[in-house]
Amino acid sequence: MYEGVVQDLIDELGRLPGVGPKSAQRIAFYILQTETYDPSHLADVLTTVRDKVRFCEICGNVTEQTTCSICRDPRRDQTLICVVEEAKDVVAIERTREFRGLYHVLGGAISPIQGVGPDQLRIRQLMTRLADATVSEIIIATNPNVEGEATAAYLSRLLQAMEVRVTRLASGLPVGGDLEYADEVTLGRAFEGRRLVG
Amino acid sequence: MPTYRDEAVVLRTHKLGEADRIVTLLTRGHGKVRAVAKGVRRTASKFGARLEPFMVADVQLYEGRSLDIVTQAESLGSYGADIAADYASYTSANAMVETADRLTEAEGSSQQYLLLIGALRSLSRGEHEASLTLDSYLLRALSLAGWAPSFDTCSRCGTAGEHTAIVVQLGGVVCSDCAPPGAPRVGREVIDLLSALLRGDWTVADATDASTRSKASGVVAAYTQWHLERGLRSLPYVARTGESA
Ligand SMILES: [Zn+2]
Ligand SMILES: [Zn+2]
Numbered sequence: 001m002y003e004g005v006v007q008d009l010i011d012e013l014g015r016l017p018g019v020g021p022k023s024a025q026r027i028a029f030y031i032l033q034t035e036t037y038d039p040s041h042l043a044d045v046l047t048t049v050r051d052k053v054r055f056c057e058i059c060g061n062v063t064e065q066t067t068c069s070i071c072r073d074p075r076r077d078q079t080l081i082c083v084v085e086e087a088k089d090v091v092a093i094e095r096t097r098e099f100r101g102l103y104h105v106l107g108g109a110i111s112p113i114q115g116v117g118p119d120q121l122r123i124r125q126l127m128t129r130l131a132d133a134t135v136s137e138i139i140i141a142t143n144p145n146v147e148g149e150a151t152a153a154y155l156s157r158l159l160q161a162m163e164v165r166v167t168r169l170a171s172g173l174p175v176g177g178d179l180e181y182a183d184e185v186t187l188g189r190a191f192e193g194r195r196l197v198g
Numbered sequence: 199m200p201t202y203r204d205e206a207v208v209l210r211t212h213k214l215g216e217a218d219r220i221v222t223l224l225t226r227g228h229g230k231v232r233a234v235a236k237g238v239r240r241t242a243s244k245f246g247a248r249l250e251p252f253m254v255a256d257v258q259l260y261e262g263r264s265l266d267i268v269t270q271a272e273s274l275g276s277y278g279a280d281i282a283a284d285y286a287s288y289t290s291a292n293a294m295v296e297t298a299d300r301l302t303e304a305e306g307s308s309q310q311y312l313l314l315i316g317a318l319r320s321l322s323r324g325e326h327e328a329s330l331t332l333d334s335y336l337l338r339a340l341s342l343a344g345w346a347p348s349f350d351t352c353s354r355c356g357t358a359g360e361h362t363a364i365v366v367q368l369g370g371v372v373c374s375d376c377a378p379p380g381a382p383r384v385g386r387e388v389i390d391l392l393s394a395l396l397r398g399d400w401t402v403a404d405a406t407d408a409s410t411r412s413k414a415s416g417v418v419a420a421y422t423q424w425h426l427e428r429g430l431r432s433l434p435y436v437a438r439t440g441e442s443a
Binding site: 017018020110111112113114115117145146147149150153154157178181 | 210213214215216217239240246247250251252278279281282283284285288289292293295296431432434435436
């Protein structure tokens with residue numbers, strides 16, 4: 001235990017996801033001891049990010065406006081929607097340059113043990129987007145793990161009743177991993193080789 | 199040597215740091231174990247898929263100070279993919295592992311381990327309707343934990359008979375003398391199904407209709423929630439008979 005504000009900083013950093021007590025201590029001492037480091041920039045960004053950033057009204061991606069840059073871009077293929085768990089998966093897929101359609105961010109995967117059911121995800125909003133017949137294909141790109149596969153199975157059954165083609169990324173993505181860690185080539189191939197489900 | 203080997207089923211996983219996971223394992227011989235699986239979320243991980251929920255594996259663990267570390271995992275039963283492919287099986291499996299997690303809070307047992315892997319294997323093969331497998335598992339897991347319900351003799355005075363009043367707080371069926379005023383009553387076919395699920399009599403259980411199953415599920419859910427303090431988080435999400443995706 002350190003005294004006062006130093007411990008406060010370590011505790012605060014330690015509350016962030018992925019930061020253990022040792023990392024928190026390392027970051028805290030970096031901030032304390034590095035004269036060239038100016039913490040006011042981080043402080044500014046932290047205070048403005050919560051005010052400025054919101055979720056796209058259409059797809060749920062992060063944006064500073066009411067809709068995200070992908071949804072606003074008329075050159076994107078309006079007939080394709082790629083469904084992902086998190087906004088960071090949008091970034092991973094954009095990196096492949098393989099996909100020119102739109103996205104839909106669910107906000108997670110179905111996990112009853114963690115209290116996440118279909119109603120806690122943006123599934124109703126996805127169904128609303130299919131109301132007019134613009135969209136012809138839904139590509140389900142949830143993570144290749146148990147929760148992601150279960151979410152994909154749930155969605156494909158739900159979408160069976162709609163006039164839309166439902167596809168799932170090709171296997172070849174390592175099972176049990178996170179989509180964000182797949183390299184661009186593998187992820188790009190998974191898009192090309194996507195298969196029809198249901 | 200601070201390493202040991204055991205058979206284990208993965209109850210749940212939590213993300214840890216950049217690419218690790220904490221896995222909660224119910225082992226055959228070492229009770230419940232929480233261990234770190236390093237690098238499993240990376241794509242090159244050698245055991246990512248073997249340490250997913252509902253998977254059964256032969257694991258080697260290194261005893262750490264607070265958490266153990268998984269050093270090896272060989273698959274003994276990869277039930278996860280088949281369970282995930284069917285929503286009713288997936289939600290049922292969630293309720294099973296949460297129950298196992300809660301019932302083994304103090305100590306695990308090889309019987310709880312064997313009961314759970316048997317139920318997960320059955321779910322993955324689609325041997326019975328998922329909610330029947332779940333209800334049978336719940337009744338038997340609670341029985342192993344010392345809370346065996348009674349569906350034949352009165353759970354209060356032991357009188358035999360065709361009782362139809364059920365009071366979960368008293369432990370099952372009760373006779374007319376013991377039944378408190380307004381005690382809920384169910385049809386004999388519901389009692390017969392509950393009794394079959396507790397015994398594992400699948401010939402009887404598989405032959406029942408949807409309405410009987412749904413009533414029996416209600417009793418099992420009430421019985422489970424009564425015995426597990428705070429209730430089960432996953433139970434309300436279980437897709438039951440006749441419900442669509
Ligand atoms: Zn958008
Ligand atoms: Zn009695």
